[in-house]
Amino acid sequence: MDTTLITLNPADTFGAVNPNIYGHFAEHLGRCIYDGIWVGEDSPIPNINGFRTDIIEALRRLKPPIIRWPGGCFADDYHWQDGIGPRDQRPRRINIHWGEVIETNHVGTQEFVRFCRLVGAQPYFCGNVGSGTARELRDWVEYCNFPDSGPNGSTWAQQRAADGSPEPLDVTYWGVGNENWGCGGNFSPEDYCTEFRRYASFVRGFGRKLFVIACGPAGNDVEWTDRFFRKLYKDYWIFNNIDGFAAHYYCGTAGTASEYTEQEFYRLLEKGLKMEALVLQQRAAMDAWDPTRKIGLIVDEWGTWHPVEKGTNPAFLYQQNTIRDAIIARYLQPPRR
Numbered sequence: 001m002d003t004t005l006i007t008l009n010p011a012d013t014f015g016a017v018n019p020n021i022y023g024h025f026a027e028h029l030g031r032c033i034y035d036g037i038w039v040g041e042d043s044p045i046p047n048i049n050g051f052r053t054d055i056i057e058a059l060r061r062l063k064p065p066i067i068r069w070p071g072g073c074f075a076d077d078y079h080w081q082d083g084i085g086p087r088d089q090r091p092r093r094i095n096i097h098w099g100e101v102i103e104t105n106h107v108g109t110q111e112f113v114r115f116c117r118l119v120g121a122q123p124y125f126c127g128n129v130g131s132g133t134a135r136e137l138r139d140w141v142e143y144c145n146f147p148d149s150g151p152n153g154s155t156w157a158q159q160r161a162a163d164g165s166p167e168p169l170d171v172t173y174w175g176v177g178n179e180n181w182g183c184g185g186n187f188s189p190e191d192y193c194t195e196f197r198r199y200a201s202f203v204r205g206f207g208r209k210l211f212v213i214a215c216g217p218a219g220n221d222v223e224w225t226d227r228f229f230r231k232l233y234k235d236y237w238i239f240n241n242i243d244g245f246a247a248h249y250y251c252g253t254a255g256t257a258s259e260y261t262e263q264e265f266y267r268l269l270e271k272g273l274k275m276e277a278l279v280l281q282q283r284a285a286m287d288a289w290d291p292t293r294k295i296g297l298i299v300d301e302w303g304t305w306h307p308v309e310k311g312t313n314p315a316f317l318y319q320q321n322t323i324r325d326a327i328i329a330r331y332l333q334p335p336r337r
Helices: 053-062 073-077 109-121 134-147 157-163 190-199 222-234 261-287 323-332
Strands: 068-069 093-095 102-104 122-127 173-176 213-220 244-250 295-305
Touching: 053 109, 068 109, 068 173, 109 122, 109 134, 122 134, 134 157, 134 173, 134 190, 190 213, 190 222, 190 295, 213 222, 213 295, 222 244, 222 261, 244 261, 261 295, 261 323, 295 323
Parallel strands: 068 122, 122 173, 173 213, 213 244, 244 295
Antiparallel strands: 093 102
16 A cells, blocks of 8 residues: 655754734624623623623633724714714714614724733724725824824823823734625725825824734635726826735635534535635735735634524524534635744
């Protein structure tokens, strides 16, 4: 019988894995934020500054390097000024994407940054392109990062101090819209590129280097990527305020979350393995326009996507997770180094 000898040398390396690959994502969807991580300071559920103690402890063990917020689709109808100031005076809005429930805005900028610090992660804010303005995103960056909040400082920095943070919040990662090919405005790649350039032109660091992220394709849509970068680099002069390009990949389902055949189990594994093709083909499409790889390829939403669990609010997208999803997650990510 033929045999194959494989020798592994742990001292041999071929590259480093960016730790942000193991980041997480939190959206105002269903019970993710309210009741999920936030219960409020007055809740009988044990909490730290309103955030559930059990969730904080669990995430501390996972050590997420970065957490993206407030969406998702929610981001492109979210106006950050609604989530600052005294909590009992914040406006109540309709969450148009996820069930038209009332959004209390009890979890806003300050709260989410505190949550990230409690679990040891960096915040990654996703700005509103679909229904927002470039000025709105520019002011959010100033509120978070402008250093001088004293009597001679800026109004937004003074507001940050009044909200409890005299020192800058130091938010490095900024997304310019979410899924702008769909729920974020139904843009063409060219139209979104024009909006991205306009918005990103006003995302300034105020003394620190920011990481500015553009919306990438739905799944492995190479055409979207090529058309975006063609507009970015060919139709105009070179635009430099872009550091990342974010694709989303949901491999779907086979069967349901908890009911499936052996064949469907393997079918879902096959769907998960398509992440490798996405990374290779998207990077190749980007390399045609960015051969020095100044811009990083990001996948900031990914996973399975099962039918909504029966008996739950369909707008909350409740899906029962099992060990099968954990296996798929392992397929969707590179090994930790």
